[in-house]
Amino acid sequence: MCPPAPHSRCPIPPQVPLPSRAVAVAAGARFSLVLDENGMVHSWGNNQYGTLGRAASGDLDHIPGNVTGGLPPMGRVAAGGGHGAGVALSDGALWTWGSNFEGQLGRPVPGDYTAVPGPVSGLGGAVLDVSLGRYHTVVVTMGGDVYCWGSNLRGQCGPGGPTMEQAGSSLPNPVPTLLPRSLWGGLGAVSVATGQFNTLVQTTDGAVWGFGRNFQGNLGTVNYGFTKPVDTPVCVSCALPGGGLLHRVVGFAAGSDHTMLLVKERAREGHPPVLYGMGSNRFGQLGAGKGVTTTPVGCPCRDPRFGGELCAPRVSPWDLRYRLEGGLTP
Numbered sequence: 001m002c003p004p005a006p007h008s009r010c011p012i013p014p015q016v017p018l019p020s021r022a023v024a025v026a027a028g029a030r031f032s033l034v035l036d037e038n039g040m041v042h043s044w045g046n047n048q049y050g051t052l053g054r055a056a057s058g059d060l061d062h063i064p065g066n067v068t069g070g071l072p073p074m075g076r077v078a079a080g081g082g083h084g085a086g087v088a089l090s091d092g093a094l095w096t097w098g099s100n101f102e103g104q105l106g107r108p109v110p111g112d113y114t115a116v117p118g119p120v121s122g123l124g125g126a127v128l129d130v131s132l133g134r135y136h137t138v139v140v141t142m143g144g145d146v147y148c149w150g151s152n153l154r155g156q157c158g159p160g161g162p163t164m165e166q167a168g169s170s171l172p173n174p175v176p177t178l179l180p181r182s183l184w185g186g187l188g189a190v191s192v193a194t195g196q197f198n199t200l201v202q203t204t205d206g207a208v209w210g211f212g213r214n215f216q217g218n219l220g221t222v223n224y225g226f227t228k229p230v231d232t233p234v235c236v237s238c239a240l241p242g243g244g245l246l247h248r249v250v251g252f253a254a255g256s257d258h259t260m261l262l263v264k265e266r267a268r269e270g271h272p273p274v275l276y277g278m279g280s281n282r283f284g285q286l287g288a289g290k291g292v293t294t295t296p297v298g299c300p301c302r303d304p305r306f307g308g309e310l311c312a313p314r315v316s317p318w319d320l321r322y323r324l325e326g327g328l329t330p
Helices: 320-324
Strands: 022-027 031-036 041-046 060-066 074-079 083-088 094-099 113-119 127-132 136-141 146-150 173-179 189-194 198-203 208-212 230-235 247-254 258-265 274-279 293-298
Touching (some): 041 083, 127 189, 136 189, 189 247
Parallel strands (some): 022 074
Antiparallel strands (some): 022 031, 041 060, 074 083, 146 173, 247 258
């Protein structure tokens, strides 16, 4: 076991004690969520803003406990900067809890945060996928629609959001907002991933579109800078060799300032997938060379423990740079 928190490090991964078999996991900023085989959600870590979805002694709890407050059995969990979410097994409803300073819970709560989970209304259908950024939430419904709410300071909720940094405004949008399909060629969406201040959406044709902060070219375009967010989605996967037509994206993830795409070559479907990265490589997070790039670069990520197959790392929403510079606060 690791030593008690806080002010401890654990270089050797311990087994987390859970009453049932775990089937899914999500890691946020200093807290963790696990979904077990019975649909129960377990949480531990920082609880400063009700992030654990339950009562805890103090602002942290290193012992896993059940998220309470009438939460029904879940089929999916997600973790963000200071808020958590789950998708109900019975009806696909989205439940949220934790920090709501920027309206990221998508529902009214007393004060700026709550430890009591509650359902989000106005989504127009059951939720297929959900991802949480530092201050925003994005879902894809079973019908292929994309909804976003919370902060849009960097354009991470697209052009429909009321908050654009260029306008000098930081008013959040606490109401789920439907993003028009015309933003990505009129197609429906199937999956979503978020970084701190950016969003990636995959459409039914396998293409991945991105919007939000592009500080290091992580969206595959040269529109750099905090003052130049990409509020109109751009085709990130189109930056792949051949304009994306030669590849099929089978996995993707968004970091703070970098993007990872796991792709298969359409002409070589029987071969292992290839991993590409773009954006900041300040800490070697692209796995190849050094520097910043908007052109996807192949990543040497083959692990003999998996039969030589390419390993697909899950990119945390919290870039190492921010953790080294003092961490994040929700």
